[in-house]
Amino acid sequence: MKFEAVTIKDIAKALGLSTSTISRALRDSHEISAETKQLVLECAEKLNYKPNPIALSLKEKRSRSIGVVVCEIANSFFSQVINGIESIAYDRGYNVIVSQSHESYDREVVDLQFLSSRSVDGLIISLATETTDLSHIKALHDRGMPIVLFDRITEEINTHKVIVDNYRGAYDATEHLIKNGFKRIAALAGSEFLSITSERLAGYNDALKAHGLEYSKEYVQHCYYGGMVFSEVEEAVNKLLTLKKRPDAIITTSDKLTTGCLRTLKRRGISIPDEIGMIGFSNYDIAELVDPPLTVIRQPAEEMGKAATELLLQLVESKRPVKEFEKRVLTPELQVRASAIKR
Structure with missing residues (x-):
């Protein structure tokens, strides 16, 4: 059975009034008595009448x-x-x-x-x-x-x-890792075409420079789909783990990259933060519930x-x-x- 919305015709039929009278009453026209308006409004509520949004948009141009x-x-x-x-x-x-x-x-x-x-x-x-x-x-x-x-x-x-402030978020995260003794800090980032990627990597890079640490291109891995494809994240993290000088910390630049990286490290049996420290851009509420609780850059x-x-x-x-x-x-x-x- 096809659903049909209640129209002013249904109200007119129920009250024995013309559709034009119903329409004017619903518009609160001065041409209609207060008694009739009240009658129409009560019937409209009883029948669960809602104004047609398409008709309204044509009238209001919105x-x-x-x-x-x-x-x-x-x-x-x-x-x-x-x-x-x-x-x-x-x-x-x-x-x-x-x-x-x-x-x-x-x-x-x-x-x-x-x-x-x-x-x-x-x-x-x-x-x-x-x-x-x-x-x-x-x-x-x-x-x-x-x-x-x-x-x-x-x-x-x-x-x-x-x-x-993507730059500030990544800068503060990188600096926090440095101040806690991490020196070989990698970044797991999204597509190079995205504004958030370039801004966050700029903050990461400048924090390294500010503390006398050299930027290494091999420590930056891009995941084109930003973590939506887990195999892509897993491959990127594994590349970092097989480097001759393996990173001692990783910064991830989005929610999905954070969870994908965490999942890969757990699968590999790598202890956080004893073997690799980790900070991620993440708004997941479970960040404080994982073991160990995850340091995050939380966005408003x-x-x-x-x-x-x-x-x-x-x-x-x-x-x-x-x-x-x-x-x-x-x-x-x-x-x-x-x-x-x-x-």
């Missing part, structure tokens, strides 16, 4: 919905960002439609085509690993679609952006989602074209635990 594109909802960082997005959107009367790129350029293109065809009022986007051609996003932006970029951003599109993900939504709604609701844009930089937190302290 759908009161926003689209979000992330690589993967299962990633704890992005799920927390989405919580932040929804908390602001819901309070402001907007619905949220979430799509996943799974790090695929083609999927990202399809996701954005779908969301724009659904007449969303604006888009919040974190770029996929495979995305180097930005023409699909530029085309939407050039046609006036409000867009906010977060986390994985590009400077090629002039709009609001929300990021964390929910705050990032809230900030991105506030900036997007500024664009959506502005009555004049916005020409000045903001890059909002949030501060990550180094949460020190046993995995990065020599025993």
Whole structure:
């Protein structure tokens, strides 16, 4: 049986009134008596009537919905960002439609085509690993679609952006390891094309230099899919472990890389931190429950989602074209635990 939503025709039939009377009563028109309005509202509530969002969007020229594109909802960082997005959107009367790129350029293109065809009022986007051609996003932006970029951003599109201080997070993590006696510090990073990768590796590199340690290219391993493919992470970690001068510590630059690295080290029977110290960018709540508890750079993900939504709604609701844009930089937190302290 096909579901059919309650319409004003159903209310009109139930009350024996015309559809035009019902419509005017629901719009609180002065042409309709208070008694009739009350009757209509009570019937609408009883029948669980909801205004047709498509009809409303045609009338108001706004759908009161926003689209979000992330690589993967299962990633704890992005799920927390989405919580932040929804908390602001819901309070402001907007619905949220979430799509996943799974790090695929083609999927990202399809996701954005779908969301724009659904007449969303604006888009919040974190770029996929495979995305180097930005023409699909530029085309939407050039046609006036409000867009906010977060986390994985590009400077090629002039709009609001929300990021964390990736450089500072990686610098502080590297410096913490150095101060705790680790000298051969490796980095497990995502795709070289992503903004977060270059920023985090810059912080890692500068911290080494600041403490008189030499940067070694062989100590940096890139995982193109950022940990979504475990075999890729396992292979990268194993390369580090077979080096003549094996690293005595590893920094991982994303949630999935952190868990993948930890899993590989456990499989190899390597003791943390006795054989290898470890710090990772991670928002997983279980970080403090693993053995040993994991030192992490935690990002203010929910705050990032809230900030991105506030900036997007500024664009959506502005009555004049916005020409000045903001890059909002949030501060990550180094949460020190046993995995990065020599025993």
